Amino acid sequence: MITTNPFDDDKLREECGIFGIWGAETASAMVALGLHALQHRGQEAAGIVSWDGRAFHAHRAMGHVAGNFDRDDVIRGLPGNVACGHVRYSTTGETALRNVQPLFAELSSGGFAVAHNGNLSNAMKLRRELVRRGAIFQSTSDTETIIHLVATSTYRTLLDRFIDALKRVEGAYSLICMTPEGMIACRDPLGIRPLVMGRIGDAYIFASETVALDVVGATFLRQVEPGEIVIVSEQGIKSHRPFAPVSPRPCIFEHVYFSRPDSIVDGSSVYGVRKRIGAQLAMENPVEADLVVPVPDSGVPAAIGYAQQSGIPFELGIIRSHYVGRTFIQPGDQVRHLGVKLKHNANKELLDGKRIVLIDDSIVRGTTSVKILQMLRDAGAAEVHLRIASPPTRHSCFYGVDTPERAKLLAAQMTVAEMATYIGADSLAFVSVDGLYRALGEDMREEGTPQYCDACFTGDYPTHLTDQDEVAPADQLSLLAERVVA
Structure with missing residues (x-):
């Protein structure tokens, strides 16, 4: 019988780590290096999506970054100067390749890839609403809810549709998204999950932790602020703050256990x-x-x-x-x-x-x-x-x-x-x-x-917990059944 190491069973685990780069040659190779530095945040699966100016390319695999993304043929299959990646340890959704991120979909505005660190506490409710309206989900990940909300928004521009989607979700999210128009990075208004911004040459990088910037030789610029949306494109960098300001509540356990000791979190x-x-x-x-x-x-x-x-x-x-x-x-x-x-x-x-x-x-x-x-x-x-x-x-x-x-x-x-x-x-x-x-x-x-x-210490949750508080008992059992422990 194969079973998990008993010393790994009894730890809280961060769901994932994300890394994205815009404007670098061999962007996918840089993302692979960054994901190596973030491997502690998710050891179940890894994925990278790249954009070469004409098409999106993707490779996803179960297991660690090493062995999956340290091969020349894999990196050559991810061309372009824009790429984002994800290492996963699931909290919702089954352990399967279809849930490995970044997720990708073709929208009316073009390709849309998203890598997500966090968990949406109303994803089940939103999913039921979307399915009733005809949405067809390809994964059991809460991240796919964001894609469907963007796709079905009635706003005209992609940015407005993206903001409209985020205003409908609750919980924690740090996101790196790729579109033909540019790269989008954002954090939820409370800043529960971390996200930092760096630069190497003319390229801009977003990552869950500063240690990933160190590994690729990038300079730390600043953290993406809670509730901020940063867009990097051919026109430069723009920052948007579409949410009403609230007092940030970043996760205190990043300091206790999740982050690597050589990272800087919230300036410390x-x-x-x-x-x-x-x-x-x-x-x-x-x-x-x-x-x-x-x-x-x-x-x-x-x-x-x-x-x-x-x-x-x-x-x-x-x-x-x-x-x-x-x-x-x-x-x-x-x-x-x-x-x-x-x-x-x-x-x-x-x-x-x-x-x-x-x-x-x-x-x-x-x-x-x-x-x-x-x-x-x-x-x-x-x-x-x-x-x-x-x-x-x-x-x-x-x-x-x-x-x-x-x-x-x-x-x-x-x-x-x-x-x-x-x-x-x-x-x-x-x-x-x-x-x-x-x-x-x-x-x-x-x-x-x-x-x-x-x-986790006090029971003082900073957002609504819709899926926990409002769903039917049968759905509660389904939710618990989907919580995966590797």
Whole structure:
């Protein structure tokens, strides 16, 4: 039987990463490089669409960018100086090639390709309306809803039809779209999902994270602002702001886990923020111990911050293998148990007889924590005190992050003390919501007007959740059935 690595099962996952470039020779090759840098945002599938001034060309594949887009024949089949790409980890829609983005359709105005990071929280309602009006969907992805809304809009220009479509959707979206008229990049009015803009020579680039700009040698210009639509064409760059201004609510988990540590998000170094979260965690939840040990790799920056603040030595008490695929064969219980050590293994000589502060970024179902705590016990750790560099995850995300339903979130079902007993820790503590905000440079979460989307911690969702609140029970079951966990 083939099953997912147990250490990958128990993490929140970003839905995808997007990258687009306008005005560069071998644009598709640049997009492939950019997608390599964004691979952590989606490892299920990848796709690239290019435009050569006469026609659109597309290649989509299941799996990683490497092996699919590092071949000369694939890149030669994607000619043109305009291209956009997408790496996917699905939150809605089945795991199938038809859902791999960028999606493409021929509209009355010409070809239209779209790459989407996020999730539309009213996509099911809109889809039903569109189907009743005669729309024929080719995928189960919420992104296709945007294409149909653009196609059926009664406005005259493509830009007005695009704006009309966006005004009908709710939820989170960062989009890169390609048309014969130019490239369009935009973010939802709350800016929940990230999108940045860069330049290399005369070419303009849009990407989910700044690290993708670094990899291709581009200069970071600025982030695409919440609610902004940027159009790059032969006539230059134009910015449109068609939405009423609202207070932005970017996803706070980009700083905690999703983004690469070498990215800059909302003007802050992700690595620096994670170290400050660790320091805040040490101030809020001190403990007498001999070593600070991270769960690699995501727990490393916070563990460094905790060690520096507490004065407890930092050590790599768990060693991670970087050569383990997402799946492996587990034909029986004994091999299944041994398979846990394929990705992480305890550094026994270091841990034996020691009191350990174990740092991880989050607890979702708790299954990973149980296995790691037992691993440290088996290695001879005298005490294990688990410290988490985010508040308890008590609520599901509906904005483009794969999250179990609330009934499967450990923190939604147990108190912290109960969680500690279940996991097998001598003590368990989380950074507070206010502490997380302090690490981000905010004094605290402003009453009534939080600066970030922190709904997974607080349940304070910044948009309507139409598909969750209004659909019939049968549709609710269908929605849950379509939520894919790789």
